Amino acid sequence: MNCPLCASESKFVFKINGFDIHDCVSCDHRFANIKTDEKHVDKTYDDSYFNDGGAGYSDYLLESDLLYERGKRYAKQMEHIIGKKGRVLDVGAAAGCILKGYVDEGWNGVGIEPNQQMAQYGRKQYNLKIEQGAFENFRPQDKFDLISMIQVVPHFYEQHKAFLNASKVLKDDGFLLIESWNRQSISAKIFGKNWHEYAPPSVLHWYSLEGLTVFLKNFGFERVSHGRPSKKISGRHIKSLLEYKLGKNFMLNMIPEKVKFPYPSEDLFWALFSKKASLKT
Numbered sequence: 576m577n578c579p580l581c582a583s584e585s586k587f588v589f590k591i592n593g594f595d596i597h598d599c600v601s602c603d604h605r606f607a608n609i610k611t612d613e614k615h616v617d618k619t620y621d622d623s624y625f626n627d628g629g630a631g632y633s634d635y636l637l638e639s640d641l642l643y644e645r646g647k648r649y650a651k652q653m654e655h656i657i658g659k660k661g662r663v664l665d666v667g668a669a670a671g672c673i674l675k676g677y678v679d680e681g682w683n684g685v686g687i688e689p690n691q692q693m694a695q696y697g698r699k700q701y702n703l704k705i706e707q708g709a710f711e712n713f714r715p716q717d718k719f720d721l722i723s724m725i726q727v728v729p730h731f732y733e734q735h736k737a738f739l740n741a742s743k744v745l746k747d748d749g750f751l752l753i754e755s756w757n758r759q760s761i762s763a764k765i766f767g768k769n770w771h772e773y774a775p776p777s778v779l780h781w782y783s784l785e786g787l788t789v790f791l792k793n794f795g796f797e798r799v800s801h802g803r804p805s806k807k808i809s810g811r812h813i814k815s816l817l818e819y820k821l822g823k824n825f826m827l828n829m830i831p832e833k834v835k836f837p838y839p840s841e842d843l844f845w846a847l848f849s850k851k852a853s854l855k856t
């Protein structure tokens with residue numbers, strides 16, 4: 576399979592969960608050798624992704640307050656950098672916890688989420704506007720000032736289609752915020768194939784900050800700011816992820832489920848891209 580970003584040849588690096596992982600020989604991209612289409616999204620993000628543990632969330636809603644706080648933090652940070660609040664689209668909104676954080680900070684928010692049950696929950700529970708579907712095919716009536724993609728980029732079934740659409744649905748002076756995992760981070764290198772983000776078939780792509788920055792230039796996006804997010808994670812989520820990697824282990828029972836641990840986000844980055852910066856040049 577050729578690189579889904581630059582179409583160069585690729586080489587096999589290792590196998591995870593029975594899937595072949597490949598490295599592009601020319602750009603910095605690593606990807607799962609899986610043919611994906613729209614059906615992949617429906618299949619992967621069915622209700623079990625959110626409820627049954629494994630690579631998804633052991634119980635997404637238990638994480639809701641943490642996600643809400645993250646939404647609020649990004650809402651304030653983006654307002655500070657961009658200099659205004661506006662219309663925000665949260666991609667992969669799930670039940671809308673991050674989106675609600677934006678809305679409560681004064682942003683006009685819309686979410687797009689493939690899982691019907693999650694989208695419905697967010698609409699009912701938090702009174703949010705959440706559309707159901709894959710972002711690649713999302714055609715909203717009005718354009719956005721900010722698109723927020725918090726840990727969703729590696730899940731897109733078609734990377735070109737997703738970022739082409741991001742450019743289409745953004746206003747000319749709009750911004751794209753991405754939080755994602757860094758495959759060139761120290762943790763990713765130390766853990767090798769046991770790094771928690773190697774979880775195909777829900778995770779399909781592994782970027783570095785630089786690799787993503789170079790790729791996004793193809794769609795007219797220029798990086799204007801970046802950093803490392805500070806985040807917290809519940810004991811229950813840690814347990815679920817470790818169980819997925821290590822199997823059931825009595826030591827894991829010692830992790831208190833309700834305690835929130837600061838997450839060492841060395842392997843996570845956020846980056847803000849501007850559409851306008853590149854239009855000017």
Ligand SMILES: [Zn+2]
Nearest residue numbers: 578581599602
């Ligand atoms: Zn490539």
